[in-house]
Amino acid sequence: MPELPEVQTIVNELAENLPGSTISSCRILRESIVQGDQTRFRRIVKNKLIQKIERRGKYIIFSLSSDFWIVVHLRMTGKFVLQPNSRQPQKHDRVVFYLSNHQKLIYSDVRCFGTFDLTDDLQECRGLNQLGPDPWSEEVTAARLKKELTNRKIPIKTALLDQKIIAGLGNIYASEILFDAGVNPIIAANSLSERKLSVIIRSMRKILNLALQYNGTSISDYRRVDDKQGTFQNFLKVYGKADQKCLNCSSQIVKITQNQRSTFLCPTCQK
DNA sequence: AGCGGAACCTGTCGGC
DNA sequence: TGCCGACAGGTTCCGC
CATH class of the missing domain: 1.10.8.50 (Helicase, Ruva Protein; domain 3)
Structure with missing residues (x-):
């Protein structure tokens, strides 16, 4: 679904709203989306501060406190929704982050191709580390x-x-x-x-x-x-x-x- | 090394 | 109405 302009639009909106919020807890509703150990993911993410949100290629990178990063790829049908905690869960909600400000950040994905990677070393993150330059890079000549x-x-x-x-x-x-x-x-x-x-x-x-x-x-x-x-x-x-x-x-x-x-x-x- | 095809998963739409 | 195949913004893996 999303290519660079769509991912950048989403990143801009997340970057406007999320930095400064803390993740109180996280629910994983579809395990295949979160790579690696689910329990570890939930444990590490808990109580981390969201510091920064950036785009690289079609990846969305959340910088957390204590030098951890969540690297997300939306693939075909992934999207993020920011809602009050009271909102009823929807059919395609796959990962939910409950935030300190009584909001929840929902990752919704019809086809479940999307991926979440938690890493303490961005260089090690497969997919991300193989990307060529961004279209506006001076490397593109x-x-x-x-x-x-x-x-x-x-x-x-x-x-x-x-x-x-x-x-x-x-x-x-x-x-x-x-x-x-x-x-x-x-x-x-x-x-x-x-x-x-x-x-x-x-x-x-x-x-x-x-x-x-x-x-x-x-x-x-x-x-x-x-x-x-x-x-x-x-x-x-x-x-x-x-x-x-x-x-x-x-x-x-x-x-x-x-x-x-x-x-x-x-x-x-x-x- | 480079290339093409299958696979991953769910939903919608058009044809019969 | 119902079934079936084609198709959907992406990437990885596998075999030639």
Whole structure:
């Protein structure tokens, strides 16, 4: 569900509300989500102060007192909700943190793909420690990308989804970025010129900045912490638009499958 | 090493 | 109405 703009929106809202609160206790309603020893997780988290909340790629990192971190990945359908303690439990509540200020922070997840990792060493946290640079990092340059994609015959769309190359892009924004850049998603990553790669980088930053401005894309599940929707879905140009007309050239938008996932493109604008 | 496909789990929607 | 397959914003694992 959530890609970088959605995760960042959630992090902004959590960061506004949570720091300074203490976790009084924690209930785990679906064990598979919390990695490792559940009892240890509950014991360590208890009475810890929430100091800071940050994003890295699509991960949410909660800094707790005593140098512990909770690293959360929302996967497809995870979300956070902040509610008064009195709110009735809902069907898809999976992890609940009861806070010192009479609120509870609920992790809700229909499909239960999401993960919680508790660690005292962020470098050791698998997944997190393999991430490539954030899209705005100065490490992301056409020259570096060109070098990194040598010997990679995978389609450029698939390369954009690889979190080791750039961290944070997902299925919606990969399609939107390549449309904006005028690049066909099936082109082999290693066949793109440095010049084309710099166009893709520019489109990536433009689209992500815009999506951040609109608090992300709410198509089905994604909601903000306050349950409001993002609004970038109103600005999508190809994702989910199969059989509609391209806004630039009126050709039919086409849906194809790459690596078991949908890709949308305009065959005329994206050569 | 790099790549494609299956698996993880639940819900919704469209077709017959 | 009911059943069945396809599909959904992501990642990891396994075999070639």
